Amino acid sequence: MRILVTVKFTPDLQSQRSFTDGTVTRTADDGSMNELDENAVEAALQLVEAAGEGEVYALTVGGADAVAAVRKALQLGANHAIHVNDDAVAGSDVFGTAAVLAAAIRKVHDENPLDLVITGMAALDGLTSMLPTALAAELDWSQLTLASSLEVGDGNATIVRHLPDAHETVTAPLPAVVSVTDELNKPRYPNFKLIMAARKAEVMQWSLADLGVDAASVGAGASRTTVVDASPRPPRAHQQIVTDTGNGGNALAAFLIEKGLA
Amino acid sequence: MSTADNPIAVLVELRDGAVARPTLEALTLARSLGTPVAVWLGTEPDADAVAQLGEFGAAEVRVAAIGAEARYPAKAGAAIAAATEDASLLLVVSTFLNKEIVTRLAVTTGAGVVVDAAGVEFVDGEVEAFQTVFAATWNVRTRIAGKAIVGVRPNTTTASAAEAPGAASIVPISVQLPATRETVTAVEPVAQIEGVPLAEAPVVVSGGRGTGGDYALVTELAELLGGAVGASRDATDEGWISHEHMVGQTGTTVTPALYVACGISGAVHHRGGMQASGTIVAINMDPDAPIFEICDFGVVGSLFDVLPQAIEAVKAHRGA
Structure with missing residues (x-):
């Protein structure tokens, strides 16, 4: 079982995040691997452990700081780490990023075929969730996205995905791009x-x-x-906090009525 | 295909076979930009649905009758491409499935995409979409060069019928569906939450760890205010309430006019899913809970004391 996991360097969720020149400011002192990518690394490690053989590659694309993301994957148990580091990548949209990732994946795959590429369900700094689909399209591999369960065997992968209207079971031949949700496992x-x-x-x-x-x-x-404008939202004005000493519910109701919300 | 002037395509979102409210919001938004044309995937629409789309301004309903094939993002994307060749802008409701569909669509058409948008307008003939990002702490405006696709969040436009509603004409779209490697082998329908769907509700009342698993008061307030019941990740992890109720960055993102957080501390994942709400109210025993940093009105106290009193006071006000 040979699996490549794509991981992304993202700012620490607890830190103050911001924009510089239209792109997200990412610095090494307050960032690491996107938290939802931990579920992807975990899924890859579990599959290799269950198969009793195989290797896990961690791949990231980004500036010098992004190496922290693949180092985190190594700490979790990935066997190899790849960092595509090129100034020309800066400012790419999801389609550009997918093209670069796909080129790196092909380079690994051509030397020794991969069974799966696994990604997180979204990056907690961007959250567009478009990359896994764009990557599957770019590679022209099977697309199995938003997996809440994942089984691999007999040259196929099968997932269950939870959509708002239905739980779908989807199966496809390998190699496949699989994105996994945080319901799949506990990293x-x-x-x-x-x-x-x-x-x-x-x-x-x-x-x-x-x-x-x-x-x-x-x-x-x-x-x-192209981001043409980015500005911090003003904090909420006229904030009121009361301590309940027996009248808190009435105060709350009065607030809702005054605002026309009740 | 069309005689519509500056057609703005709107992908119709269905719920139980009927047009979902966010689609009416998107049509309302589209009317401010050009001539809305609705794109319908799946089985043939009924007369009521076509009439309703016309009422909200759709000049045409372009129907790609591809049935259950619409479940495949690549096939749905191909059908939309065939139906929107003349449109410079496509609006869809920002859902996980639609994000996959529009990604496939954009890969084939070269369109630029912005999802989770709060609005969109034309500036000097180019599409600009606006969003709130980083758990709603920043406003961002993004220009899309050329053909554009914008995923719009529910509740960001107030749906209103057109002043001069017309009858929408039905335009059948023929499409050659691409083969896919994937096969959907089972579809198990999910029992829908009673009442208004969480993502679209104008009011959301959520309960977290502080409920101890008792959602009676949270549900009562939600029903009183005509809203939906939400939950924190803590509560769904405990199994107190189903995952479909989870508000947060990996659950449902909500932007209601009123959000009431009961016994929720306000972890960053939760805030990311609700911070763009209109008015935020928080009730929590812990005065240092992070939820108080982002609320408009907060009560430090027990929800088991505060909610019954608030419910009675609202009822008394309405009865007065």
Whole structure:
């Protein structure tokens, strides 16, 4: 079982997040691997453990800081780490990012075929959830997205996905791109031995030229969308907090009535 | 295909075979931008649905009768592509499935996409969409070059019928569906939550750890205010209430006019799913709970004391 997991460097959710020149500000001191990608790494590790053989690759694309995301995957138990680091990638939209990831995946796949690519369901900084679909389309592999359960066998993968109107069971031949929800599993914690090993582990550094990707086809220049304005929302004005000393419910009702909400 | 001037395509969202309210909101938004044309996937629409779409301004209902094939994002995307060749802008309701469908569509047409938008307008002939991001702490405006697709969140436009409603004409769309590698082998319908769906509710009353699993008061207030019942991840993890009720970044994102958080501390994942709500009310025993940082009105106290009194006071006010 050979599985590649795509992981993303995202700002710490608890930190103040912001924009610089129309793109999300990402710095190493307050960021790590996107939390929902932990479920993807966990799914890959469990499948390899159950198969009794195989390898897990962690792949990220981004600036120098993004290496923290693949190091986190190594700490959790991934065997290999790849970092596509090229200034020309900056400002890519989801389609540009998918093209770069797909080129890196093909490079791994062509040397030794992969069975699966696993991703998280969304990145907690962007949350568009479009990347897994774009990646499956770009690779022209099977698309099994939003998996709440995942089984692999006999050359197929089968998932159950929970949509608002129905629970769908979907099956498709390998290789497949699978995105997993946080319902699928409970990610493990890194153990001390792996943390120490991850520090010294080699991270493969690839450029767009290594992947045969034309720099002009990705990045801000090729993006179909451009952020033209970004500004922090003002905090809520006239905030009222009362302590209930026997009249809290009446105060709440009065507030709702005054606002025309009751 | 069309005689519509500046057609703005709107993908129709169905619930139990009827047009869902967010579609009427999207048609209302589309009227401010051009001539709305509705795109209908699945089985043939009935006369009531066509009449309602016309009432909200749709000049045409373009029907791709692809039945259950609409469950496949790549096939749905191909059908929409065939139905929207003349439209510079497509509006869809921002759901997980629609995000997959429009991604497939954009891969084939080269369109630019913004999802989870609160609104959209034309600026100098180009589409600009606005969103709130980072758990609703920032406002962002994004320009889309060329053909555009915008996923719009429910409750961001107030649905209203057109001033001069017309009868929508039905335009059949023929489409060559692409083969897919995937096969949907089972579809198990989910029992729908009674009343208004969480994502579209104008009022959401949510309960968290502080309920101890007792949702009677939360439900009573929700019913009184005509709203839906939500929950925190803690509560759904405990099994107190089903996952369909979970408000948060990986559950349902809500933007009601009123959000009432009962016994919810306000973890960052929860705030990300409700922080863009109009008015936020919080009830919590812990004065340091993060939910109080983002509320308009907060009560430090027990929801088991505060809610019954508030419910009686609202009833008394209405009776007066």
